[in-house]
Amino acid sequence: MLRRDGEVLPLGGRALDILIYLSGHPGEVISKQTLIDHVWSDVTVEEGSLRVHVAAIRKALGDGKFGNRYIANIQGRGYSFVGTVAEVGNNAADTAPRRHHGPLPARPRRLVGREPVLSEVMDNLRAERFVTLLGPGGIGKTTIAVAAGHAIAEEFGGDVYFVDLGSLTDPDHVVRAIGTSLGLVLKSNAASAELIELIHSRKLLIILDSCEHVIEAVAWVAEQLFQGAGQVHLLATSRELLRVEGEHCYRVLPLDLPPADSEQTxxxxxxxxxxxxxxxxxxxxxxxxxxxxxxxxxxxxxxxxxxxxxxxxxxxxxxxxxxxxxxxxxxxxxxxxxxxxxxxxxxxxxxxxxxxxxxxxxxLSGMERIVFRRIARFVEQFSLEGARQVAGEQGSDDGEICDAIAGLVEKSLICTQLDHGQPQYRLLDTTRVYALEKLKEHDEFDAISLRHAEYVIQQLEPQKEMLSTLPRAERVAAYSRQLSNVRSALEWSFGLHGNDEIATRLAAASMQPFLELSLLIECCIWAERAIARFGNQHKNSRREMEICASLSLALMHTEASGQRVREAFSRALDVAVIQRDFAYELRLLSGLFMYSHWTMDIRGATEIAVRSKKLALKTGDPDDMALTEAMLAASDHLLGNHPAAQLHCESGLRYLASGPRFRTEQYLLHYTSFLLVGMARSLLYGGLLDQSLDYAKRAREEGKRSGDPATYCRSLALVIPVFLTMADLRQSDQYIGELSDLSTAHSLTPYRAIATGLKGQWLLLQNNRIDGIGLLKRALEELHAQHHEMLNMDFTCDLARALGDVGKHEQALILTVNAIEQQQRAGKFLHMPALFRVKGIILASRSANDYPEAEKSLLISIEWARRQSANLFELKSAIDLAELLISQKRMAEAYRHISAALNQTPHGMVSPIHDRARQILSRFQSNIRAAG
The missing domain is CATH 1.10.1740 (Rna Polymerase Sigma Factor; Chain: A)
Incomplete structure (x- = not known):
């Protein structure tokens, strides 16, 4: 049917077929015979019938009225549909835009004259894997690339990623830009090997847009991707070829245009x-x-x-x-x-x-020209207020700026869109390059760049407090919109003609956005460059304090918990004390505590927790008190004082429940999830597994709700052992996968190693000792290199036991004895019950001659467990000791040890460990009844 404004227009079936065919080939000349063959394929008709039906179509459409034209008669050749055609779906599902996993720009509304090009590009991309769209600026390479990405997205499962290189000014940032577009945070700017390692097994399409100004860097990384990632397809747009292996050139030609000697109607x-x-x-x-x-x-x-x-x-x-x-x-x-x-x-x-x-x-008018070239300092979007501050003169009429912006929008030199109800503006990249040249011609580039940097600072500095109360998703969205302008301002400020005062101030203001967006490598780069520019002017300033604090946090999550981290934290703390800023001092202490916790520096962690408690008592803030209770709980846990740790966690949770939290984001330690983790682990060691499991679930949910990858990884790493203890293979495998994926995506290297170790423990529960041993060894090597010790002893215990199970008793025993001596020398006693238990198990399995020594080790393990109120480990060691005694026919002693351990846990506790203990006890009781 043919409708206009909802009304059906009277049109016969043959006429409708003609209209459908013509409108399906807009702009093309369709010969009369072709139309006859298509519409009357089953009968022979004269050309007059065709003219009659075309006339009916024109009448129905109102062709010729009010200047509207739809069907043109091309003399001697045929008919052509000259109206505008737009496709409309039959239902809401058809009209809904398809979603893609990657940050692919919107699908082009219509590709005028580019349909054959699009088809060829897709065919070449499938066959060659690496295609460069070559052509001059403004020819439509990006439009074709985006359209191809949408058209071929389903073949890649939606994994199509668009990398906008146009905003880069430094070739060293190319690899990082690719990683960021893929949702990855790489260790360094040139970490192509790391990028390939992360994506080599994935089938995906990467669109590298606007390569020409960073051509050498793009060429190098594109060749590496083509050679090292066999399922990755590359589609580049450039004004010159990359000239590397695998590249297939597709030259984008201009649109077909009317020749000078052709008909000019x-x-x-x-x-x-x-x-x-x-x-x-x-x-x-x-x-x-x-x-x-x-x-x-x-x-x-x-x-x-x-x-x-x-x-x-x-x-x-x-x-x-x-x-x-x-x-x-x-x-x-x-x-x-x-x-x-x-x-x-x-x-x-x-x-x-x-x-x-x-x-x-x-x-353009005079004011429009001024505004046009000055707004070129904005990368991507900017606001009207931004245009006023950067393009206007002091004391000038704001109305003139507004009128100029409106004029530029009307002249299609500025794109505009609504963002949260407010208009946002953007220069097309090619137009922006032209405007920047005009800015330089007028010798205004540095002066306007300074204004632009100052404006970015004015936007960032007040946002810290304002955004801190918003959900993290909203903060991330706000900072993401500003990121391109922040980078551009930083690059100029630290450049040859920049300004050290502005550069260091801008660096301090931009630390929070980089941390919020998990751009930790970039945070380190600008922080270190700012520190090098401080001199004496900003020594002991708040600026230095903020930058050192951000640097230490970023380094801790990306490189390792090494001396650089401690030095940066310590320097920032010294400044906070000089500034008498208690709130910031507490923020820094929370970060330094996390560092001490990771490295198992028990004395350092305890001192920091006590110092923090004194500060919190001065402020009287419930959030501060909750934070310090979390620190004290973790400190007591490391000391093996699990009841005290549980009491501190309960106290901290009461502070959280006492009222709304306003300052949670100011700390470097997400204490809410940390308190829940502390409860889960204290209850686990205490043998209250059902309660521990409940807190473990809550801790994971809280970590995920935080929206911070590092917080979520920390929560997962510390509660997955609860699920492994309960032998919940399905849930623990899922969470280990989450930890591995998240830590990999954000280059959180310690957590990636922990995920490897946890997977090794999971494999041991499946009795897959060979693969489990391999993963545990790898995890321990990586964690040792990163100075991260939080779960090292857990992995060491399981590795030693697995080595004993496969007959490598000497290797297992050496590993265990060395670990015991190392922990005793360092005054670290948390893992003593587990280490002596494993030593006893290894000795018992090695030889009957070692039974006395094995028994002694298991008794020491039980003694340590009782001293720490670690009832879970007392029960584990009691089970192993009972089985050893049973093998020697010492039934009464075995019964006594396992009964004593079971009496320490609530009646009815269900877990694989408790079930095993009850089975042994049941065998004793059956034997006693049989003997009686």
Missing amino acids: AVAVLRYPAAQLFVERVTARGGNFVLTDREAPLVADLCRRLDGLPLAIELAAGPVAALGIRGTVARLLSRLELLKLGHRTAIPRHQTFKATLDWSYDL
Whole structure:
């Protein structure tokens, strides 16, 4: 059916078939015989029948009324549909945009004249894996690449990623930009090997857009990806070839345009995509526009002079609504020949495109020109307020800036969109490059760059307090919108013509955005560059304190818990004390405590916890008190004082329940999840497994709710052992997978090693000792290199026991004895019950001659467990001791030890360990009844 405004128009079936066929080939000339063969395939008809039905279609559509044209008769050739066609789905599902996992820009609304190109690019991409779209600026390479990404996305399971290289000014940042677009945070700017390792097994498409200004860096990493990641497909856009292995060039040609010697009627001109694009863009701006035969030659000439470049054509279409088609085209054509008198060595297309932009610039008013070149310092979006501060002069009329921005929007030099109800503006990349050149021509680049940097600072500094009360997702969204401008301002500020005062101030203000966005490597880079610029002026300043604190946190999560971390924390703490800033001192202590906790520095952790408690008592803030209770709990846990740790956790949770939390984000330790983790682990050691499991679930949920990858990883790492103790293989495997994926994506190297060790423990529960041993060894090596000791002894115990199980008793015994001696020398007693238990198990399995020594070790383990109220480990060792005694026919002693251990846990406790103990006890009781 054919409808207009919901009403069905009277049209016969044959006529409707003709209309469907013509509208399905817009702009093409369809011969009369082709239409007859298609519509009347089963009968023979005369050409007159076709004319009758075409006339009926024209009448139904109102062809010719109010200047509307739909079907043109091309004399001697056939008919052509010259109206505008847009596809509309039949239901909501059809019209809903498809979602993609990667940050792919929106699907282009319509590709004028590019359908064959799109098909060829997709075919080449499938066959060659690596395609570069080659062509001059403004020819539509990005549009084609994005359209190809959408069209082929399903073949990659939605894994299509768009990397915008246009905003980069430093080639060293190319690899990092690719990693960021893929949701990865890499260790260094040039970590191509790490990038390949993370994605080599994935099938995905990476679109590298605007490569030309960082061509060497892109060429190098693209070749590495092509060679090292066999399922990764690459689609690049560039003004020059990368010239590397695997690259397949697809040269994007200009849109087909009317030749000078061709027919110049409106119908003839509109057969060419260049003219179609021009008319379509004019129509979009000016309403019902119809190209006439009188104006068609002007449009054809314009398209030729613009070389069929889509961007140039779109720019040329901009003023038509204001000046009319004749005035616009005539004015443009009158300027082109003069503006071509530029650099003779430039290629013609560059001359032509520059002419188009020069013409657009010349049409602007004086204030519009000033604003246009000055807003070029903004990368991606900016606000009207930003334009006022960067482009305006002190004391100038803000109304003039507003009018200039409105004029630039009207002239299509600025894109605009609504963001949270507020208009946001953006210069197209190619237009921005042109405007920057104008800024330099007027010798304003450094002055305006300084204003831009100052504006970015003014946006960032007040946001710390304001955004801290918002959910993390909203903070991340706010900082993400500013990221490109932050980077651009930093690069200028630290550049040759930058300003040290602004640079260090900007670095301090940008630390929080980098941390919130988990851009930890980038945070380290700018922090270290700022520290190098401080000099004496900012020694002991708040600026130095904030930058050192951020550096220490970023280093701790990306490199290792080494001396650099402690030095950065200590320097920041010294400044906080000098500044008498108790709140910031407590923030820093929370980070330094986390460092001590990771490295199992029990004395250091205890001192920090006590110092923090004194500060919290001064502030009287419930959040501060909750934080310090979390520290004290963790400190007591490391000391093996589990009842005290549990009491501190309960106290901290009461502080949390006492009122709303306003300052949780100011700390470097997410104490809410940490308190829940502390409860889970204290209850686990105490043998209260059902309660421990409940807190473990809550801790995981709280860690995930925080939105911070490091917090979530820490929560998972410390509660997964609870699920492993309960032998919940399905849930623990899922959480280990989450930990591995998240730590890999954000380059949180310690947690990635912990995930490896936990997977090894999981495999041992499946009796897969060979693979489990391999993973545990790897995890311990990596954690030792990173100075991370939190779960080292857990992995050491399981590794030693597994080695004993496969007959490598000497290796297992050496590993265990060395660990015991090391822990005793360092005054670390938390793992003594587990270590002596494993030593006893290994000795018992090695030889009957070792039974006395094995018994002694198990008794020492029980003694340590009782001293720490670690009832779980007392029960484990009692079970092992009972089985050893049973093998020697010492039934009464075995019964006594296992009964004593079971009496320490609540009746009815269900777990694999308790079940095993009850089975042994049941055997004793059965034997006693049988003997009686």
